[in-house]
Amino acid sequence: MENIKSYVQQHKDRFINELIELLKIPSVSADTAYSQDVIDTAEAVKESLSKAGCDYVETCDTPGYPIIYGEKIIDPNLPTVLVYGHYDVQPPDPLELWTSPPFEPVIKTTDIHPEGAIFARGACDDKGQMYMHVKALELMVQSNTLPCNVKFMIEGEEEVGSASLAWFVERNQEKLKNDVILISDTGMISNQQPSITTGLRGLSYVEVEVTGPNRDLHSGLYGGAVANPINILAKMIASLHDENNHITIPGFYDKVEELSAEERAEMAKAPFSLEKYKNALNIADVYGEKGYVTNERNSIRPTLDVNGIWGGYTGEGAKTVIASKAFAKISMRLVPNQEWEEITELFTKHFTSLAPAGVTVKVTPHHGGQGYVTPIDSIGYQAANKAYTETFGVPAIPVRSGGSIPIVALFEKELKSKTILMGFGLDSDAIHSPNEHFGIFNYLKGIETIPLFYKYFVELSK
Amino acid sequence: MENIKSYVQQHKDRFINELIELLKIPSVSADTAYSQDVIDTAEAVKESLSKAGCDYVETCDTPGYPIIYGEKIIDPNLPTVLVYGHYDVQPPDPLELWTSPPFEPVIKTTDIHPEGAIFARGACDDKGQMYMHVKALELMVQSNTLPCNVKFMIEGEEEVGSASLAWFVERNQEKLKNDVILISDTGMISNQQPSITTGLRGLSYVEVEVTGPNRDLHSGLYGGAVANPINILAKMIASLHDENNHITIPGFYDKVEELSAEERAEMAKAPFSLEKYKNALNIADVYGEKGYVTNERNSIRPTLDVNGIWGGYTGEGAKTVIASKAFAKISMRLVPNQEWEEITELFTKHFTSLAPAGVTVKVTPHHGGQGYVTPIDSIGYQAANKAYTETFGVPAIPVRSGGSIPIVALFEKELKSKTILMGFGLDSDAIHSPNEHFGIFNYLKGIETIPLFYKYFVELSK
Missing domain, CATH: 3.40.630.10 (Zn peptidases)
Incomplete structure (x- = not known):
């Protein structure tokens, strides 16, 4: 030594x-x-x-x-x-x-x-x-x-x-x-x-593309009459969590192992200060799945986060446009036993099913892991x-x-x-x-x- | 001549x-x-x-x-x-x-x-x-x-x-x-x-900014435990329309003049082909407020459209990040009698009230008109x-x-x-x-x- x-x-x-x-x-x-x-x-x-x-x-x-x-x-x-x-x-x-x-x-x-x-x-x-x-x-x-x-x-x-x-x-x-x-x-x-x-945790990372009209449209002449891909994408993303912040994809939790009360009690012994955590991030409160504390939400529970979103006019000032397309990068953190390829398939099937008739949806898997x-x-x-x-x-x-x-x-x-x-x-x-x-x-x-x-x-x- | x-x-x-x-x-x-x-x-x-x-x-x-x-x-x-x-x-x-x-x-x-x-x-x-x-x-x-x-x-x-x-x-x-x-x-x-x-139609155009943690975070280490500004923004935007595509901002429709059946019948005489409209935009269906047809939705009815959205990683490939901020440009088309400055205030008040404790929201009015x-x-x-x-x-x-x-x-x-x-x-x-x-x-x-x-x-x- x-x-x-x-x-x-x-x-x-x-x-x-x-x-x-x-x-x-x-x-x-x-x-x-x-x-x-x-x-x-x-x-x-x-x-x-x-x-x-x-x-x-x-x-x-x-x-x-x-x-x-x-x-x-x-x-x-x-x-x-x-x-x-x-x-x-x-x-x-x-x-x-x-x-x-x-x-x-x-x-x-x-x-x-x-x-x-x-x-x-x-x-x-x-x-x-x-x-x-x-x-x-x-x-x-x-x-x-x-x-x-x-x-x-x-x-x-x-x-x-x-x-x-x-x-x-x-x-x-x-x-x-x-x-x-x-x-x-x-x-x-x-x-x-x-x-x-x-x-x-495991991972499934996908990119989604929502296409509405075949070109960008004037939001005054077309607003209210056609599906706006950005509004639709926001609605689709919002629906992926319910009011308790559970993920709504059918089958998503099927293989998730629920830890015993003893195991969760053991985890709770790790040093952790919620106040310090919030102060370090400058947030008024944490946010996550009902029924679990912070150190469980970010370790033993699967999650779904949008890592990037873009569409329409994002420059300086204002442009009154309805974009033809909107995009997002979405990743899901998985826990042991969840199969990442299966989760990617469940996501794709569910997300595609959320689209109204006025848009088309493309889901492209990026990568994943167990x-x-x-x-x-x-x-x-x-x-x-x-x-x-x-x-x-x-x-x-x-x-x-x-x-x-x-x-x-x-x-x-x-x-x-x-x-x-x-x-x-x-x-x-x-x-x-x-x-x-x-x-x-x-x-x-x-x-x-x-x-x-x-x-x-x-x-x-x- | x-x-x-x-x-x-x-x-x-x-x-x-x-x-x-x-x-x-x-x-x-x-x-x-x-x-x-x-x-x-x-x-x-x-x-x-x-x-x-x-x-x-x-x-x-x-x-x-x-x-x-x-x-x-x-x-x-x-x-x-x-x-x-x-x-x-x-x-x-x-x-x-x-x-x-x-x-x-x-x-x-x-x-x-x-x-x-x-x-x-x-x-x-x-x-x-x-x-x-x-x-x-x-x-x-x-x-x-x-x-x-x-x-x-x-x-x-x-x-x-x-x-x-x-x-x-x-x-x-x-x-x-x-x-x-x-x-x-x-x-x-x-x-x-x-x-x-x-x-x-009149117009109210605003830009919104949703701020969560004070810096971009690793989505594995923090995912599920903090409010993700993009997910929250999507949820807030989604909630601005109900299941009939009515706008949910309290007071939004208070001054909207409802046209008489005669006036609507007169409007319906203008030449219009829904098939041609859909084909020109290459969309499977139109989308809009329940109870109104396309030519009403885009003229005598007020609307709310996201004109641009951005946040997080939008480059090539994948980045497992929770962004600190997410942004959107949102415009509302207004009909005669709606006061654009009042609508901007109603929007700001309502949108701000939608934010959970884990994020802060800033609404910046761009411009408007009657x-x-x-x-x-x-x-x-x-x-x-x-x-x-x-x-x-x-x-x-x-x-x-x-x-x-x-x-x-x-x-x-x-x-x-x-x-x-x-x-x-x-x-x-x-x-x-x-x-x-x-x-x-x-x-x-x-x-x-x-x-x-x-x-x-x-x-x-x-």
């Missing part, structure tokens, strides 16, 4: 600068305008794995962006850890809300991060958290403490649904063979209280908990997260192994928002904690 | 080319990026009035865009016609749906316009129709047939609510004194069947009808239009005179839409018909 700490202390400036260089490349996978940047980022990751000590690295072509594979096999009889991460990032907009440009990383201090945090798109999600694993490998190789085999699989389409990763995993089961999968793409409760994510639960009595969970306990001084708390890492369920199905989600981010890191950042403390703590996971995982596997 | 026809025939190429030059200037009043173009257009109009024969022209400064005033006073004892028009145009977007650039006018033939039509933003609304009056003046001056005094008042803010015109009219009642106001900014039934608009009805027994109407009858061979039909020219009610209040709406456009001209155009036939027919209005108005006034 002291060796680890001193290695990190000695090299921390370089660790930070290397991450900053990686963050400068705008690897926005959702927007084809950035495609060369995404590819450049993949190559930078590949080079970093070589330098850190992998014996073999490879740029694996896929139908989409490449997957970077790397490995260091020290003894086929020892366990193998597979590290997964992603080098792509969310789109940075709305740009005007960033206090510094999203792809020009700067270190600033905040109340939560008195030691400074790196502000940049991808700082936490997931370049920063992924790169902790690269540096942890370097540390173990340089200090001759790597206790087992390690494989890396770093992809570039996580933010757009990981379609190529699924394709790749299905075709490379032997290459990816492992005993545990390790991912840092989640958060923890606070810098004083580590936690391990044991549950993730929910997931990690058992806390597994060796992987126990090893992670021992590692956190050693570096933070307190044991980690198991928590269910509302987010989705759609491929975790896929890994279990295709690779037959469990995933451990060792997240070092914080809720306040503003991932997917303007001014995303990642604490220097968190980054370095991650690099310290990961080698201990390897150590305890090998010990507990004996 | 033969003199008029031969003058138009002799000069028609020049008339068309002059209009084309005017259409090349992108005078979009809603977008400040075009402000110099709007001002350049005002100057071009001023010069055209001088050339056509006005004795006096003036660029009148206002708090907004200038108003061009021109006059030719031949005898203070003779009647005075005040011509109103506007030189500003609607924004051209969506640009990708134009088959030729909106500010590069071209002449193309269509089924309805075998003699050709000028395609450009503003071709019909209102540069083309306004310029007919300039050329009609030229014709009367050159042929020594101007039978009375004429004044022109051409503004540049009609498409954004005519705020400066109201300011100007209130301050210039003596200068604008007249016996009748003549406007060409409406349509007629067909090139075989002229019509005169006798009723207009509805209007012209009596068909007035001298102005009779003169217009005689003019149409002479040039088209059949009498004009009086019709109620669903559109708004917000300042017509203002003219009556401030200038104490009636407005005659001699429109030469067609429904199919696509005003406010991509590919706006104005038939060469209509343009030249307007220039022929307007001098006859002057002639008969003076004769009937004796």
Whole structure:
């Protein structure tokens, strides 16, 4: 442990600068305008794995962006850890809300991060958290403490649904063979209280298009006489929730597991202040499904949110127009047991049925993924908990997260192994928002904690 | 009449080319990026009035865009016609749906316009129709047939609510004194069947902003636990109509005049084919207020339409975000007796009351105007009808239009005179839409018909 700490202390400036260089490349996978940047980022990751000590690295072509594979096999009889991460990032907009440009990383201090945090798109999600694993490998190789085999699989389409990763995993089961999968793409409760994510929600993401008249119309001459696609879309969206904020799609809740009173009581023990939550978001009240509290609504319950909507005249001033088309991007967060492809079908069928005769509706599925639960009595969970306990001084708390890492369920199905989600981010890191950042403390703590996971995982596997 | 026809025939190429030059200037009043173009257009109009024969022209400064005033006073004892028009145009977007650039006018033939039509933003609304009056003046001056005094008042803010015109009219009642106001900014039934608009709807146009959390949030971590401003906005918009498509704003219908069965029977005589209407718009069915037919829904009934909506991620691909804000532009078409300022207040009060505790709502009124009805027994109407009858061979039909020219009610209040709406456009001209155009036939027919209005108005006034 002291060796680890001193290695990190000695090299921390370089660790930070290397991450900053990686963050400068705008690897926005959702927007084809950035495609060369995404590819450049993949190559930078590949080079970093070589330098850190992998014996073999490879740029694996896929139908989409490449997957970077790397490995260091020290003894086929020892366990193998597979590290997964992603080098792509969310789109940075709305740009005007960033206090510094999203792809020009700067270190600033905040109340939560008195030691400074790196502000940049991808700082936490997931370049920063992924790169902790690269540096942890370097540390173990340089200090001759790597206790087992390690494989890396770093992809570039996580933010757009990981379609190529699924394709790749299905075709490379032997290459990816492992005993545990390790991912840092989640958060923890606070810098004083580590936690391990044991549950993730699934996802179904669709885009809808409502078409009325074949051209934009003058709202005076046609207003009141034809279906206005924007009004109709609003009505269709509104009808997807009832007065208790239950989702109205027939069959939507059929496979949702209801937690027992005991399980809900256990969840309620996690530290949570509703006042602080509301103050942090500057909202007068929370809002959600009747019968559930905030920490249940955002973790064990499925949801439906509009992520974007547009149609008609959105420029300055006024235009008296009835638009020909209106659009929305809609995502549903799913809980374990809900099948995302089935939910996508149920949504499509129901949404299409809502349209009156004056409009036509097109639903285009974007992507999806299954929910997931990690058992806390597994060796992987126990090893992670021992590692956190050693570096933070307190044991980690198991928590269910509302987010989705759609491929975790896929890994279990295709690779037959469990995933451990060792997240070092914080809720306040503003991932997917303007001014995303990642604490220097968190980054370095991650690099310290990961080698201990390897150590305890090998010990507990004996 | 033969003199008029031969003058138009002799000069028609020049008339068309002059209009084309005017259409090349992108005078979009809603977008400040075009402000110099709007001002350049005002100057071009001023010069055209001088050339056509006005004795006096003036660029009148206002708090907004200038108003061009021109006059030719031949005898203070003779009647005075005040011509109103506007030189500003609607924004051209969506640009990708134009088959030729909106500010590069071209002449193309269509089924309805075998003699050709000028395609450009503003071709019909209102540069083309306004310029007919300039050329009609030229014709009367050159042929020594101007039978009375004429004044022109051409503004540049009609498409954004005519705020400066109201300011100007209130301050210039003596200068604008007249016996009748003549406007060409409406349509007629067909090139075989002229019509005169006798009723207009009023307008209240507002912009709404719904704010939830103080920043964009990750929809996985927060989804289901906080009010999503887009979902809330959709719900609020949806609730503005009930299941019969009546508007639910309390007090909205209080001053709406219900037409008698006789009046509705008279309206039903206007030629109308529901099949052709649906086919022209490529819609399976019409949609509107229960208890009224299409031609009533778009003329004698008030309406509420969303003209634009936006919020969240609207780019390519998917972003799992809960937006901090969502926006919509909403307009209500009003019927005579509804007070637009009162309706704006009723809307604001009701819409704000719809918001749940988790969001805040801001309503910003854009502009508005009163509805209007012209009596068909007035001298102005009779003169217009005689003019149409002479040039088209059949009498004009009086019709109620669903559109708004917000300042017509203002003219009556401030200038104490009636407005005659001699429109030469067609429904199919696509005003406010991509590919706006104005038939060469209509343009030249307007220039022929307007001098006859002057002639008969003076004769009937004796």
